[in-house]
Amino acid sequence: MNSKKNFNVKVNKSEVVAAVLPMQEHWLPLSNLDFVLPPLEVGVMFCYVNPIIVSEKINMNLEFNSIVKTLKTSLAETLVSYYAFSGDIVENSAGEPELLCNNGGVSFIEAFADVELKEINFYNPDESIEGKFVPKKKHGVLAIQVTQLKCGGLIMGCTFDHRVADAYSANLFLVSWSELAQSKPLSQLPSFRRSSLFPRHPGYYDDSIDDLYVPLSTLPPMKSEILNPNDQVISRIYYVTGDKIEHLQSLANFHDDKKGTSQRSKLESFSAFLWKTIACGINKETWGFSNFRFVIVVDGRTRLIINNVDNSLKGYFGNVLSIPFGEKKVEEVKEKSLNWVTNVIHEFVDIAKTQEHFLGLIDWVEAHRPEPSMEKIYAMNGDGPAVVVSLGQHFPAKKINFGWGEPAFWSYHFRWAGKAGYVMPMPSPKGNGD
Template sequence: MCKKDFNVKVNKSEVVAAVLPMQEHWLPLSNLDLFLPPVGVMFCYLNPIIVSEKINMNLEFNSIVKILKTSLAETLVSYYAFSGEIVENSAGEPEFLCNNGGFSFIEAFGDVELKEINFYNPDESIEGKFVPKKKHGVLAIQVTQLKCGGIIVGCTFDHRVADAYSANLFLVSWSELAQCKPLSQFPSFRRSTLFPRHPGYYDDSIDDLYVPVSTLPPMKSEILNPNDQVISRIYYVTGDKIEHLQSLSNCHDKKGTKYSQRSKLESFSAFLWKIVACGINKETSGFNNFRFGIVVDGRTRLISNNVDVNNQDKSLKGYFGNVLSIPFGEKKVEDLKEKSLHWVANVVHEFLDIAKTQEHFLGLIDWVEAHCYKLSIATIYAMNGGGPAVVVSSEQHFPAKKINFEWDQPAFWSYHFPWAGKAGYVMPMPRPKGNGDWIVYMHLVKWQMELIEASPSHVFEPVTANYLNLI
């Protein structure tokens, strides 16, 4: 039984900084650090006291907080950007000031049990309760003890400082130091990796993907229809359903031989694009087109043939910052309805191909330089007036099992990305149990969510305490 009315009380808030002093210095933002809003993530753990008894440890909440704060201060020695702040330099450009000013660390208590939290509806159960608002610095962390003894660790990151990949490096390093293990990956702040070329060059396709905010028409205030409100939901998709979607997205000849293989992410995205389109009534909605994008990490794309590949690969693997692009496709709603899932998956594959080269990311860096560091936004986020738009950002490779602060892996985890834009945002993640299931965080317009839930395919199921084995 979910508990709707419960309180989370903040007991203590303090600033945590690196355990070692550091020389104050500037760290420039790269040309790819200027695009995205804050993002949150939370990890839910069963009662650590019960878990610790199984492994002969003595853990109480105070000792848990001490472990987390001590290891955080140690982690910040390597990840010093999270202990700084973003300010304008003398030229009016945003930069990191690495001053070890620290960030907010909050201790709280929630009068609810883990099994009573309605994870399916994070707007009701998570927002403003377990994932903190960023008030000091570029990071905020909240550790909440629940009535059952369970623990929720919530984090909010300034996306200008780090993309999800970088935040994940930090989280894994934090958990490793909490377990007194050596760091498996050190961060790299070598901004020269993303310096623009001279002379710069970019393909015209970049102009279609990003746009300076200053060129957009002013936002008009409007009274939204309740069905146009943006809401968040968390679902799970079983591994066998993901494989079935992939099978439908692949193309076979008459002998059954595959000759176009689509990834699970491409297949999932094609299905989501098509299922929402199938519920759109062009006459009543006025929508003719539907845009769909996927976030691409450029770290593996930026290896140059002109340097020691092994050394640069190692640097990029640990690169701390943003190395993202958001290619997208735009198709007529009627085509998405009538064509096969295989056809839609091919469209997804084709627009993703745009961002799969080194030249694309080098061109994106040069594009920002050519536009004089003007605040820019992904075009798909800026085109809400012409029809629906959805962006998928996959976290399928995140090692959730490794976020273990001495008391077992999380029973549940999810990103939390509630922002004001009307473009939808979807984040598929692996279930910590590692059984092939996906956890899917969705931040979509209400009518889109209703279409998904009304689908007879029943691919998306609400996350429940029973599914998470919390009951």
């Protein structure tokens, strides 16, 4: 069936949902690892087929109004534990962002779209999703929109402030919300114990951290420029089958005469293919640059758990990320084999997969506070392309079941202001490796 390009989304109701229990207003400092994240709003959406059809199989009567009531009631309960999402970001006396936990609540929007789920062109989310199903956050740190479709299906979109939570933290919240919606106990309680990420005294960091992060004061003034319409960043969703990923992995495995064959991960293999594919589309003479940078985001939770004793990091709510990158000549990435490119990725990612790297990053931020800092990859846009691959392959979407079945489709979606490309690999709803 052909996709429907022109359809309307009408907002029927907008309100604020706060935690069901009163709480003492208090301040929650951001950690040093939160400070290197930009004020970016991240969106995620879940698509469900007609819940009424699904519920007939389990003898439930679910109209849209009762669905919304369930979502709002369980959200209010979830915000008791995840009170950070019911707060607001404000500046403290040092000019740094800090979280005011005041139970200001979450924006909750109810809407209707005159389109069927099967008519939505997910390949081009700029056309079908942007400004329609994923809400723009107007206050606080979280906004939610639930949209009923003409076919009876629904789409739930959430937008959150990246300075407060990374994808892992947002996943914890979404799973907890769906568990409470089904009157289940929480499988994982969130931890806001900032002491887990306190800097060391005396602090120490390796020079390699200076290659990845930079204080804003050291950057040259930003030049205003008029972008060519052809240079605008666009969003696309592609579907890659599991057998293709496995084939790339077999090509990417690295053989050393002394060490034998080293197995490379699916993420490293896919990323190498992506790096090569984009490089092959770059004409050095036309574009005027020769270097190409590639980034893979690394989660530090498992790296920071010392001897598996401090399990609070398993449920830690906040940002525990590092953004290592490699840089090569465009022509080199084009011409070299896939396993050579994969090995380059493996080596620069491996540097960030240590406890000392994350402890050093915490100490680096402390040494530069209150001066704001940022990832160097986003400050180097003028001298060559860059692509960031994020952490979505372990997204627990099948657990985001509020009582009317698993989502039929899901994806992250947000307006990306940077010039670097941004890729979020995610598992298929089929759960078959696609």
